Amino acid sequence: MMRTQPVLACPAPARTPPGDVVEIRPARPGDEEAIRRFLTGLSARTRHLRFLVDVGVPSASMVRALLAVDERRDALLAVTGETVVGHAMGVRGAGVAGAAAEIEIAVVVADEWQGRGLGSRLVRRLLRRASVNGVGTVTMDVLGENRRVLAMVRRLWPEAAMRVSCGVVEVAAPVEPRS
Numbered sequence: 001m002m003r004t005q006p007v008l009a010c011p012a013p014a015r016t017p018p019g020d021v022v023e024i025r026p027a028r029p030g031d032e033e034a035i036r037r038f039l040t041g042l043s044a045r046t047r048h049l050r051f052l053v054d055v056g057v058p059s060a061s062m063v064r065a066l067l068a069v070d071e072r073r074d075a076l077l078a079v080t081g082e083t084v085v086g087h088a089m090g091v092r093g094a095g096v097a098g099a100a101a102e103i104e105i106a107v108v109v110a111d112e113w114q115g116r117g118l119g120s121r122l123v124r125r126l127l128r129r130a131s132v133n134g135v136g137t138v139t140m141d142v143l144g145e146n147r148r149v150l151a152m153v154r155r156l157w158p159e160a161a162m163r164v165s166c167g168v169v170e171v172a173a174p175v176e177p178r179s
Contacts, residue, residue: 020080022118024125027067027075031084035077036063038084043111049146050108052168076126078109078118085110088122090130102137103130103175120152131175142169 027035039047039058047054055062066089069075078086088107105126109119127138138157142149144167153160157173164170 022078022080022085022113022121024076024078024086024121027069027077027087029067031067031077032060032063034079034082034084035066035087038087038110039063039066041110042108046108046111046114049143049149050106052143074103074126074129076122076129078113078122085113086118086122088126090126092130092133092135101133101135102139102172103127103135104139104141106140114148119149120156123152123156127175135175138171138173138175140171142171143167144169 036058039055039062042050044054066087067075072092074090074092076088077084078088086107086109088105090103090105092101092103103126105123107119107122107126109122127135130138140153142153144150144164150169153162153171153173157171160171160173162169162171
């Protein structure tokens with residue numbers, strides 16, 4: 001599992017203020033500046049929960065990595081207008097002989113958009129896309145202090161295997177969440 005990719009998601013049902021329309025779409029190469037602004041606008045706490053450290057000003061290589069889409073990597077953005085308000089990524093690994101592949105996911109939502117269900121929407125969309133490619137298991141690393149995400153995991157995947165290591169909860173569950 002990648003220890004640098006904990007997930008940050010919001011467990012509440014999707015609610016946006018009237019007039020605020022959020023589109024979830026695949027990341028594109030031209031999104032570099034928008035994702036840089038998004039990352040810079042996150043609070044230090046949110047950056048810490050997502051990256052395990054406060055990444056400060058995002059480097060060009062970090063921005064490119066977050067937007068990379070290829071045969072193993074997928075990235076989605078939640079946008080309202082031209083503004084990125086959420087990011088989700090998944091990296092597929094090879095399955096054990098005869099078993100379905102797994103995907104490690106990581107999600108982050110802008111501070112002012114947390115608690116509206118956007119993280120859960122990003123996770124579901126990312127996993128739907130992965131399941132069509134034969135992925136059967138989702139994994140994620142979540143800081144033990146990230147109670148919102150751990151509550152979401154317990155709600156969506158009550159059968160999830162969780163193991164604590166150095167303050168990080170390593171989660172493994174079937175790609176298909178409940179409800």
